[in-house]
Amino acid sequence: MSFEPEIERAAALLRNARHAVALTGAGVSTPSGIPDFRSPDYGLWERNDPMIVASIWSFRMNPQIFYSWIRPVAELLLTAQPNPAHIAMAEMEQSGCLKSIITQNVDGLHQRAGAQHVLEVHGHMRRATCIRCYREVPAMSLVARYLLNGETPRCECGGAFKPNVILMGEQLPVRVLNQAIDQMHRCDVLLVAGSSLEVVPVADLPLLAIEHGARLIIVNLEPTGFDPQAEVVIHGDVADVLPLIAGQCRATREAAAGQPPESISLKAASTEDPAI
Numbered sequence: 001m002s003f004e005p006e007i008e009r010a011a012a013l014l015r016n017a018r019h020a021v022a023l024t025g026a027g028v029s030t031p032s033g034i035p036d037f038r039s040p041d042y043g044l045w046e047r048n049d050p051m052i053v054a055s056i057w058s059f060r061m062n063p064q065i066f067y068s069w070i071r072p073v074a075e076l077l078l079t080a081q082p083n084p085a086h087i088a089m090a091e092m093e094q095s096g097c098l099k100s101i102i103t104q105n106v107d108g109l110h111q112r113a114g115a116q117h118v119l120e121v122h123g124h125m126r127r128a129t130c131i132r133c134y135r136e137v138p139a140m141s142l143v144a145r146y147l148l149n150g151e152t153p154r155c156e157c158g159g160a161f162k163p164n165v166i167l168m169g170e171q172l173p174v175r176v177l178n179q180a181i182d183q184m185h186r187c188d189v190l191l192v193a194g195s196s197l198e199v200v201p202v203a204d205l206p207l208l209a210i211e212h213g214a215r216l217i218i219v220n221l222e223p224t225g226f227d228p229q230a231e232v233v234i235h236g237d238v239a240d241v242l243p244l245i246a247g248q249c250r251a252t253r254e255a256a257a258g259q260p261p262e263s264i265s266l267k268a269a270s271t272e273d274p275a276i
């Protein structure tokens, strides 16, 4: 199915935006082989009560239950690579078409694709914190060791290390969430990609943007509750659609400036707002 007019319209909105922001969910990482573990198809929740396997209360009582549950996902997170959707969004940021990316994903793939301004509202897997003494350490080697020996990673004090992902019952990272809200107040175009906008607080963010006058672009396989309020809706695969939008943004910016790509990116970097 061709989305040519919608892609052109989305690219036009992004390249004319003063401050465009992207909001991404699990759908951006599924082409990298990371399943949407909230999806009924995957069944990670259906087979397990999330309050038992993925809440901070049960983690404090028995971290092994959490580690056993996360094991298949952790293995995928260690080996996953950025896909064309991540790369397209990093390119859009570099060409000045996007100012920041707010994501629900904890896999760090936006940054690994080269994106600079990423707000991870559900935390990330790069570091882990001891739940007893709060010592923080890099997480990837701990997770890799766990995958080998199956033992809960522990701190010298005896407390279990918890990856810096937000579990049920835990507060979202306030500073990151406030920055995300600030982005909603500032943005004039919001690109939603790979999210059904069903999980709060991310589900509340588009409303804030719309209330502040932003125009909405939605790229998601399934319909979302915000489709009727969006200016452009594309029910397609983000890994197919976003590179096409990024290509059009870049081509038009280059043509408009009449300069080679190198000088465009230098120009974009020098005028970039340091505080996203």
Ligand SMILES: [Zn+2]
Pocket: 130, 131, 132, 133, 134, 135, 155, 156, 157, 158, 159
């Ligand atoms: Zn400790």
